[in-house]
Amino acid sequence: MxxxxxxxxxxxxxxxxxxxxxxxxxxxxxxxxxxxxxxxxxxxxxxxxxxxxxxxxxxxxxxxxxxxxxxxxxxxxxxxxxxxxxxxxxxxxxxxxxxxxxxxxxxxxxxxxxxxxxxxxxxxxxxxxxxxxxxxxxxxxxxxxxxxxxxxxxxxxxxxxxxxxxxxxxxxxxxxxxxxxxxxWTRSMGVALTSCTPPAKGTPIFEIGDDEIEVGVGIHGEPGRRRDKIRPASEIVDELFEAIRSDLPFESGDRVAVMVNGLGGTPISELYLLYGLVAKKCEAAGLTIAKNYVGNYCTSLEMQGFSLTLSKLDDEIEGYLDAPASIPIRVF
Amino acid sequence: MNTLTQAQVELAVTTMTEVALANETYFSDLDAVMGDADFGHSLADGFRVVKERWGEFDHSSIGPLLLNVATTLTSHTGGSSGPVWGTLFMRTGMAFRGKTELTLDEIAAGLRSGMEGIMKRGGAVLGDKTLVDALNAEVESLEASAVSGEGTLIDALDRAATAAYDMRETSKGWVAKRGRQSFTGERSSGTYDPGIVAFGDMAKAIVAALKQ
Structure with a gap:
């Protein structure tokens, strides 16, 4: 460690x-x-x-x-x-x-x-x-x-x-x-490229191969849907987006807030690359992105990975997301 | 003697503490048969801190004292045993608020509230082969004694402790439905549940201590 x-x-x-x-x-x-x-x-x-x-x-x-x-x-x-x-x-x-x-x-x-x-x-x-x-x-x-x-x-x-x-x-x-x-109205799903090590434990919480990803990982490294081989980012986004979209379901005409959340060890460059792919998926599905959030919000220590969240909006919720807030990380 | 004094309730709690500490390995060994072998150690961890902090607790009446025990057990007992045993003391602490002695009716009502709290928190029902089954045997016996009015309060506690103790044999053939033991399914039949054994041992030890 x-x-x-x-x-x-x-x-x-x-x-x-x-x-x-x-x-x-x-x-x-x-x-x-x-x-x-x-x-x-x-x-x-x-x-x-x-x-x-x-x-x-x-x-x-x-x-x-x-x-x-x-x-x-x-x-x-x-x-x-x-x-x-x-x-x-x-x-x-x-x-x-x-x-x-x-x-x-x-x-x-x-x-x-x-x-x-x-x-x-x-x-x-x-x-x-x-x-x-x-x-x-x-x-x-x-x-x-x-x-x-x-x-x-x-x-x-x-x-x-x-x-x-x-x-x-x-x-x-x-x-x-x-x-x-x-x-x-909020749905999320994550994917991990690497594990992470809690300081007091001193060893990784799970093992994962160099070419493997955990699809649907939890924020404590809990198993998700399946272990898979690393694939192009667009294919991973396709799977996460479809799992999330179909679950609520989000429908053409909906206004949404989108969060591309880093799990701690993913560079912001990759998060924006992912956001670009998500934005295109939303457009194709007829979803209007009214608010977007790209960065580390809910992490798993130094884990490489990200989660995608879609949240359906109405005027009331959108107003609250727009309202001022002042917190140490100043993300909103 | 128709009531338990605060001193006797305190003796009951210190007796439970001694049983948990003296049987740390034994209770874990019971858990090892079908569970993850940590029950005795988890329980002892919690009661060890109760023993250390006993002098710092609020001894002004029975309620706050049991609430102090509840907070300590919940925070220092590992696994699901923390919230389960903590809830027993929390609910009885609430029921016995402001009291410095307890009647049989009050004891039965307090323990029933504790049992209901555990069932609500952990989702266990009667017959799941958990601590709740032993606690229910104790409570039903106390309630029957309260109705019949037979014998002294100590006699009633003695009968209830025997009912709780005997639950280990009654439930031995049952299949565990809650906690880690339940993962083994049918194989849990024919084994003792550590929570049922611990509660029965404690109930017996309390009566023995009160009789001295």
Whole structure:
């Protein structure tokens, strides 16, 4: 293993420290619970939190800021946050308008967040907690660690929409309905060229040959649809696009947001090459790309690969994607 | 004696802790037959931290103490055992909020709430050959004793512990439907479920400790 790291067991702590030191005016940090939250925590709106495993940065700690998340509490690399991290973060955000939990659909996350919610509600019966489960990955119907489809890069559209809506004073119930609508209209699928190595583990999470790709890979290296030989980029895009398009299905005339998300180790040049291919597929299918996002959003450490996400838009969602947001990575 | 005092409830929890620590290898060996041989170690990891932090917990009444145990077990017990055992203590902690002694009715209701919480969280139902089956035997026995009014509270706990303990033989021929054991399908028939054994051992040990 070759990484920029001091103590591999302190990887998440040291990464969060760097994030905090780079954004001391806008972020606060609670190292005991891996919590990053807004320094200017608002008092007049629903507060929103997310947090799955670490190793997916910028998701989700680098998406904390006005217009997106109010706090994030990730677990260790590729591990759900322990229940007390979620509970402590929920306590921190406690307010009369309510707290919104955005959860990616994995068994460990579901159990930890469900327990923390029950515990927080028991502590304060007046506290309102809303839940949105994100499950945008079309690759497989069920997987290691999941209860149904996995939550992957599509969570950025959910976070962005509810984040903007919360700034406009929407109620907890309205935000849950909005988040469910966005999630319901969002589909993703990924492909990996290489594996990746969690620092504390020290070895790759799966083996893959020099000429092989994993089609439909999960963001923790979980198996996808199949192992294949490397092929031209356009053929790979064809397969991902068709799997995604036919699943919702997206139909001619739809307005969509498109995300070409790097899994951590793919150069931006290749991501734009892929975007060009996707844009042509959309045009041929009669889809109008109203918004596009190309870059690293939801990664798997240094894995080479990408995921494609399509999200169907209406005027309401498009307005929220256009609304201002200010987060450390400044992607929106 | 018609109630359990807070001191007796605390004795029950420290007894569960001792059972988990003393049987770390044994429970893992049971798990090795059909599972991944980590159950005993996972459970001991959680209860070890409970033991370390026992003095720091909120001992003002039974509820907050059990909630402290719940948080600790959930965060430090590996695998699915964390949320499962954590939920048992969380639900009973909520049920026993503000109380410094417990009646038989309250104990039965608290444990039933704990059992329902585990079923909701993990999706297990009766007959899946999990901890829930032993817990259900315990709860049904306690509820029957509450109706009949027969004997002392300790007698009722004794009968319930025997019912929970006996579930290991009752369920031995069943096929596991949840957790890693279920991956082996029919081959799990004829083996003991480690969660059922652990809960039965704990229930028996608690009664023995209370009688002393």
């Amino acid at each position: 070759k990484k920029f790291v001091d103590d591999p067991t302190q990887f998440v702590h040291d990464m969060e420290e760097g994030l905090y030191l780079a954004n001391k005016d806008s972020l606060k940090w609670v190292p005991e619970y891996n919590i990053i939250y807004r320094a200017d925590l608002p008092k007049d709106k629903v507060l929103i939190m997310q947090g799955s495993g670490s190793g997916h940065e910028p998701a989700h700690i680098m998406a904390v800021g006005p217009g997106m998340l109010d706090a994030a509490c990730p677990g260790a690399v590729f591990a759900a946050p322990p229940m007390d991290f979620v509970l402590e973060c929920t306590r921190l955000l406690k307010n009369p308008h309510g707290v919104l939990h955005i959860i990616n659909n994995y068994q460990g996350d579901r159990m930890a967040w469900d327990m923390a919610k029950e515990m927080a509600e028991a502590e304060d019966p007046d506290l309102k907690i809303g839940v949105i489960i994100v499950n945008d990955d079309v690759a497989v119907e069920d997987s290691l660690y999941t209860t149904g489809r996995r939550g992957v890069a599509g969570n950025f559209f959910v976070m962005k929409a509810v984040g903007a809506a919360s700034e406009q004073g929407k109620s907890l119930e309205e935000l849950v309905a909005l988040g469910e609508k966005v999630n319901g």
